[in-house]
Amino acid sequence: MAKITIDRERCKGCSLCVAFCPQKILELEKATNAKGFHPASIKDEQKCTGCAQCATMCPDICIEVYR
Amino acid sequence: MKCTGSLGGVYLKTKLLMKGNDALARGAVFAGCRYFFGYPITPQNEIPTYMAEELPKLGGVYLQAESEIGAINMIYGAAGCGKLAMTSSSGPGLSLKQEGISYLCGAELPCVIVNIMRGGPGLGGILASQGDYFQATRGGGHGDYRTLVLAPATAQEMYDFAWDAFEIAFRYRNPVVILGDGILGQMMEPVELVSRPPVDPGNLDWPTTMAQGRSKRLINSLYIDPVDLENHNRKLGAKYERMKKEEVRYEEVAMDDAEICLVAYGTVARIARSAIQRAREAGIKAGMIRPITLFPFPDEIIQKRAEQVKMFLTVELSLGQMVEDVRLAVAGRRPVEFYGRQGGMVPTPKELLTEIQRLGASS
Amino acid sequence: MKKVFSRPESLADIPFHYCPGCTHGIIHRLVATAIDSLGIKEQAIGVASVGCSVFTYNYFDCDMQAASHGRAPAVATGIKRAIPEAVVFAYQGDGDLASIGTAEIVHAAARGEKITIVFVNNAIYAMTGGQMAPTTLLGQKTTTSPEGRMVEREGYPVQVCEMLESFPGVAYLERVSVHDPKAVRKAQRAITNAFRAQQQGLGFSLIEVLSTCSVNWKMRPLDALKWLEENMINYYPTQNFVNKLDKGGNNDVA
Numbered sequence: 001m002a003k004i005t006i007d008r009e010r011c012k013g014c015s016l017c018v019a020f021c022p023q024k025i026l027e028l029e030k031a032t033n034a035k036g037f038h039p040a041s042i043k044d045e046q047k048c049t050g051c052a053q054c055a056t057m058c059p060d061i062c063i064e065v066y067r
Numbered sequence: 068m069k070c071t072g073s074l075g076g077v078y079l080k081t082k083l084l085m086k087g088n089d090a091l092a093r094g095a096v097f098a099g100c101r102y103f104f105g106y107p108i109t110p111q112n113e114i115p116t117y118m119a120e121e122l123p124k125l126g127g128v129y130l131q132a133e134s135e136i137g138a139i140n141m142i143y144g145a146a147g148c149g150k151l152a153m154t155s156s157s158g159p160g161l162s163l164k165q166e167g168i169s170y171l172c173g174a175e176l177p178c179v180i181v182n183i184m185r186g187g188p189g190l191g192g193i194l195a196s197q198g199d200y201f202q203a204t205r206g207g208g209h210g211d212y213r214t215l216v217l218a219p220a221t222a223q224e225m226y227d228f229a230w231d232a233f234e235i236a237f238r239y240r241n242p243v244v245i246l247g248d249g250i251l252g253q254m255m256e257p258v259e260l261v262s263r264p265p266v267d268p269g270n271l272d273w274p275t276t277m278a279q280g281r282s283k284r285l286i287n288s289l290y291i292d293p294v295d296l297e298n299h300n301r302k303l304g305a306k307y308e309r310m311k312k313e314e315v316r317y318e319e320v321a322m323d324d325a326e327i328c329l330v331a332y333g334t335v336a337r338i339a340r341s342a343i344q345r346a347r348e349a350g351i352k353a354g355m356i357r358p359i360t361l362f363p364f365p366d367e368i369i370q371k372r373a374e375q376v377k378m379f380l381t382v383e384l385s386l387g388q389m390v391e392d393v394r395l396a397v398a399g400r401r402p403v404e405f406y407g408r409q410g411g412m413v414p415t416p417k418e419l420l421t422e423i424q425r426l427g428a429s430s
Numbered sequence: 431m432k433k434v435f436s437r438p439e440s441l442a443d444i445p446f447h448y449c450p451g452c453t454h455g456i457i458h459r460l461v462a463t464a465i466d467s468l469g470i471k472e473q474a475i476g477v478a479s480v481g482c483s484v485f486t487y488n489y490f491d492c493d494m495q496a497a498s499h500g501r502a503p504a505v506a507t508g509i510k511r512a513i514p515e516a517v518v519f520a521y522q523g524d525g526d527l528a529s530i531g532t533a534e535i536v537h538a539a540a541r542g543e544k545i546t547i548v549f550v551n552n553a554i555y556a557m558t559g560g561q562m563a564p565t566t567l568l569g570q571k572t573t574t575s576p577e578g579r580m581v582e583r584e585g586y587p588v589q590v591c592e593m594l595e596s597f598p599g600v601a602y603l604e605r606v607s608v609h610d611p612k613a614v615r616k617a618q619r620a621i622t623n624a625f626r627a628q629q630q631g632l633g634f635s636l637i638e639v640l641s642t643c644s645v646n647w648k649m650r651p652l653d654a655l656k657w658l659e660e661n662m663i664n665y666y667p668t669q670n671f672v673n674k675l676d677k678g679g680n681n682d683v684a
Contacts, residue, residue, distance in 0.1 A: 015451075016652060052435045053611045057610075059454065060448075136501065136533070136534075140505050140534070141508035141511070142508060144507060145511065148508075152508070275493035277474070277475060277493060277513065283493050285495075289484065
C-alpha cells in the first residue's frame with residue numbers, strides 16, 4: 001500500500017514526474033493552479049507502489065511519498 | 068625597556084625603531100587582528116611578511132591569496148564570521164579589490180584595508196604617491212558607499228591608526244581604509260608600542276557562526292526589491308552622515324594667525340611642516356591644516372579658516388585630487404592654489420617655500 | 431503507512447523561483463539531504479554565488495553568505511579559516527566557477543581547502559539570457575555563439591573535473607548527472623560523500639552536476655534531460671575522479 005501527495009499550488013507542471021512514473025499513473029490536470037500551471041495529479045492511486053521516482057525527479061519538492 | 072622578539076611577550080611602553088609598514092602590522096595585531104589575507108606588491112610587503120610570521124604563533128590565520136581579488140573575498144568571508152580581518156596592498160591591488168569593497172560595504176562588514184600608495188596610473192612606479200585619494204575617498208567601486216579613510220603621517224600613526232581603524236570598523240559595521248604611501252611604509256622612525264586592550268566587538272548578533280540553537284543569519288548585499296534597496300541605501304547613507312558628524316580628525320599647525328593655509332596629508336604634511344617653519348622665519352604667516360580623516364573630510368575647519376586666511380595652498384603627490392575637496396569646502400571665498408609632484412618625485416621644503424613666496428608675491 | 435519522502439529539514443519551505451523542470455531544484459534537495467543525513471545542519475555555513483542560483487541564501491536553512499561573482503571559493507576559504515569546525519560549502523554555476531572564478535576554484539583546490547563545492551554545469555549562462563559558457567559544447571548554439579560554438583573562434587569547452595584531478599589537495603572529486611532517477615540517486619551518494627570528505631578533514635571536495643536549462647536550450651524539461659544524456663555525457667563523463675574517503679588521506683594538507 002502506498003500513496004503520494006502533490007502540492008498542486010507549488011507544482012509548475014514540468015511533467016518530469018509524469019514521465020518517470022513506472023506505473024504511468026500521473027498526468028497533468030486540465031485545470032490550472034493559481035500561477036497558471038497545469039499541476040500533476042495521480043489518476044490511479046491504487047497502482048502506486050511508493051517507488052518515489054516521481055519525488056526523486058520533482059524539482060519543486062511538491063511530492064510526499066507514503067508507504 | 069626590554070622587549071622580546073615575539074609578540075608573545077608583553078610590551079608595556081616600549082620604543083622601537085621600525086618601518087612604517089612594520090608599525091602598522093604590529094598595531095593591527097595588538098588591536099586583536101588575527102586574520103590576514105593578502106598578496107605581495109611593492110611597497111607594502113613587510114606587512115604580509117610580519118603577519119605570516121606572527122599570526123600563526125598567536126593562533127591566527129595568515130593566508131596568501133591567489134590575487135588581491137581572492138584576498139578581499141577571503142576578508143568578506145572571515146569578516147562575515149565576525150573576525151578582525153585585514154588586507155593590505157598598493158594602488159593596482161586596490162583597483163582589483165574595488166568590487167569586493169563595494170560588497171563589503173553593501174553587506175555591512177567591518178574590516179581594515181591598507182593602501183600603501185605608489186606611482187600610477189597602470190603599473191606606474193614603486194615610489195610614493197598620493198594618486199589614490201579619489202579611489203579611497205570616493206569609493207572606487209560601484210554603488211553608493213563610502214569607507215572611512217585614515218591618513219597617517221608618521222610611523223607612530225601607522226601603529227596607532229590600526230587600532231582605531233578596527234574600532235571604527237566594528238562600531239559602524241563598515242570597512243576602514245588606511246591610506247599610507249611608499250615613504251611612510253618604508254621609512255624608519257621610533258614607534259612607541261603603547262599597549263591598549265584589543266578591540267573587543269562584544270556579542271555580535273549578525274555574524275555567520277553556525278546556526279546552533281538559533282535561526283539562520285545572512286550576509287548579503289542583494290536587495291532585489293527596489294523599496295528594500297532604497298531603504299538599505301538610506302541606512303548606509305545615515306551611517307556616512309554620522310561619520311561626517313562624529314569622526315572628523317585633523318591637525319592644525321600655526322593656524323592662529325595664518326594668512327596662507329597649506330592643506331596636506333601624510334608624507335606631504337611632514338614636508339609642509341618644515342616649509343611653514345622656514346616661511347615663518349622669512350616673515351610669512353603660513354600655517355597648515357592636516358586632514359587625518361580624508362573621509363569624512365574636515366570641511367568645517369576649512370570653512371572656518373576661510374574667513375581668516377588670504378589663500379589656501381593644497382600640496383599633494385598627484386595631479387590634484389584632495390584639492391577638489393578643499394575647493395568644495397572653501398566654496399569660492401578664497402583662492403585655492405595647488406602644487407603637486409608625481410611619479411614618485413617629492414617636493415623639498417625649500418621648493419614649497421619658493422611656491423609660498425611666489426604666491427605671496429603675486430597675490 | 432509512513433512518510434518515506436519529504437522536504438529535507440535543511441531546505442527552507444519556500445517556493446523555488448526556478449523555471450519549470452529546472453534541475454537546480456533537484457540539486458538543492460540533494461545538498462540539503464546530504465546535510466540532513468550527516469547531521470551537520472547546525473555546522474553548515476553556505477556560500478551563495480551569482481547566477482540563477484543566487485537565492486540559495488534563502489533556500490538553505492543554515493547561515494549563508496552571498497559572494498560576488500566567481501569568488502565563492504575565496505569567501506568559503508575565509509569562513510573555513512575563521513571557523514574550521516564549520517562545514518562550509520559553496521554552490522556555483524558554470525559562469526561563476528569556470529569563467530570569472532577560475533582562479534578562485536583552482537587555488538582553493540590547490541590549497542586543499544577543506545570546503546565542499548557543488549558545481550552545476552548546464553553548458554550555458556542561464557540567468558543572463560542564454561549566452562555561451564566555458565562549458566558550452568562544440569556546435570551548441572547560444573546567444574553569443576549563434577552559429578554554434580567553433581573551435582577556431584571560441585576554443586574547447588572546459589572540463590573542470592579533469593582539470594582539478596591532479597591536485598594533491600583534492601580529496602573527493604566526482605562528476606554526476608540528474609537526467610533520470612538512477613542518476614539522481616548516484617548524484618546523492620556523491621554529494622553526501624563530498625561532505626563526508628570535509629567532515630573527515632581530508633581536503634577539498636567538488637561535485638560537478640550535469641544539469642539542464644530548458645528555457646535557454648529552448649526545449650521542454652523532459653527533452654532537456656534527454657539532450658543532456660545524449661550530448662553532455664560524451665564530453666563530460668560521469669565518473670569518480672578522486673576518492674580519499676576511509677583511506678586515511680593526508681590530514682596535514684592545508
